[in-house]
Amino acid sequence: MGRIAKVSSADVARAAGVSRTTVSYVLNGVAETNIPTATRERVLTTARQLGYRVNSLAKGLKSGRTALIGVYCRVREDTFHERVVHGIYDICYDEGYNVLIAYLGTTELIEEESIRRMLDYNVTGIIRIVIGSLTNVEIDRLNVVQEREEVPCVLIDDSTHNDQFDCVVSDDIAGSIAAVNHLISIGHKRIGHVNAGDQTSTARARREGYYASLRLAGIKVDESLVRGNSYTAADQLDSIRSLLAMPNRPTALFCPNDAAASIAREVARDMRLSVPDDLAIVGYGDSDIAHYGGLTSVDQEPEELGRLAVRRILDLNETPHTSRKQILGPTRLVVRSSTAGGPFSLTGGSAGKARD
């Protein structure tokens, strides 16, 4: 009934009739020592029989490093974080790592303390999922972690500081080009862009992709079709209303996130504009909003961003002093009824599934 005493390597040693050192050598596969296969097998089988598991705390205490990876972000925003963390766990599981997570609020104090607590567990690395942009205080703090504590840090979804930190971002330019190319390919020429400003690297890249696509297609850029300067919903609502109020309004909108696309559709509904006939809409991120709302969108495959980040941490852990690297993740256009017409169906996209 009571707690089962955990078996230690000493227990295994006793049962196998060897010293604890031998057990350790066998279990860690130390190459320099030559242990005959007979005893090696004997140790391994008794370890298995006793259900031995290495004590992660003791191991970490001794070695100064645990198989833990810390992940944190400020606040929840649609399903992006969660998909990233899912990808992070994928690789961590395969590599024998565990994931320590923190959801910070807006207070600086909490961030400081949360990072310290991760370091208290001697994590192998820290992944910061960035929404928006980092403050100077945050940058300094991460620099301390990286330089002084020598714990590798990787940023996800922000390449603004790619000179100071390793970062993993999805290829927003390629994704945006695919999105706008799609609109062009179904006949649109006046395509509006809900600009999200210069603050974030994602907003800059998505706008850049928009311009690039038009250029590639030989469509002259009309600057009056690019409006807005932040990701805030209020600003997006304003931009969309003003775009659709133009005398020769755009026939399609490329939005930098699904929230904006969703707002656009609601505004269109208010204006009695039919989607996609009067107005085609493309969002970005392939969130549940897009999946369930039938919005064409660009999937950033956040899981893959998470996987890439973990792999980078593990690389840095083996060869610490490589130069900073920016890694691009894939994107994928998911076409739905907001650009394609036709009746509603359940297919397409990977963002969401039914839950209870």
Place this chain on the structure above:
Amino acid sequence: MGRIAKVSSADVARAAGVSRTTVSYVLNGVAETNIPTATRERVLTTARQLGYRVNSLAKGLKSGRTALIGVYCRVREDTFHERVVHGIYDICYDEGYNVLIAYLGTTELIEEESIRRMLDYNVTGIIRIVIGSLTNVEIDRLNVVQEREEVPCVLIDDSTHNDQFDCVVSDDIAGSIAAVNHLISIGHKRIGHVNAGDQTSTARARREGYYASLRLAGIKVDESLVRGNSYTAADQLDSIRSLLAMPNRPTALFCPNDAAASIAREVARDMRLSVPDDLAIVGYGDSDIAHYGGLTSVDQEPEELGRLAVRRILDLNETPHTSRKQILGPTRLVVRSSTAGGPFSLTGGSAGKARD
């Protein structure tokens, strides 16, 4: 440049001119030993000056328990998980705990191993976020954790096994009653329910709430208005189509999740039915789908479920042998345009915010 050597309690002892034992007593506030305030202060200030932090690994190794709480779930489903984990972190932060997270796939092996890894770190407790229902294998495994390893377990969002496990669920009956009451209050009498079957406790409770609300209002239950028997999208699509194809079809639908509500709206659109005039729709969960799609929905406040679960774990940790408890979390009806009409606005609900 190099790694800063971490300060140990021995360093503090040396600097303060006392023994390590004294440092330990002061820092842990051991009551039995009488340490004069002078030395106590001296120890505390030198600890602060040196930036001393207790080594969580050594502490955990010695005490057999770490300030870690393990959380795991099978797969991502809209934003529910993430909001729960956010709430979990809230309390964990306040109480000095860290959160270990695992996103399992569908393989049994991964679950077994993931739990074992958490136990390898001597976690204080394990929280299982249930989507759908538990298999017998899973139940057995959690029982082992709880009984043999004596690590408290709490289930979130499933009360089916409330005799064996502590669980935290949102009050689905109350939430459903509020939702259906709302439909009744705006004049609906023929209200359909997209039934999600008997497999999950949430589905049962939401259906029960539907019946209860009708009964309270004195509306006779028409069983032909209750269709479907699972949470799968295909089944829901069938049920909704069949409900809306009835000769005297319902004027309102109460759906057991937002995915179904979203499907209902798309089906209505295909049928040229106006929402909410021809058909009012209420979802459940207040996910991003609802928030951005203007769906009236019931917010389960998943953060609160997470908070309650952590508090329960901490309680169980202090007084282990209390009997199993089922804890109910609050719900909140969020009215939007799918039942209320009026132009689109940005207010209402807490599920989502704009992100980059």
Place this chain on the structure above:
DNA sequence: TTGAGTTAGTGACACATGTCAGTAAAGCTG
């Protein structure tokens, strides 16, 4: 036979902590 070299393995330390048992000094009491 002897010295060198190999094989197979072990003892002991260090990591940072919590805590039990012990102890020297001081204070108090009769």
Place this chain on the structure above:
DNA sequence: CAGCTTTACTGACATGTGTCACTAACTCAA
């Protein structure tokens, strides 16, 4: 001032590892 109690503190052990340095036994060529 002996004897007891209290104060203020410490030494030593235990937790489970990884690993360095060391050794006893054995092999083998000269």
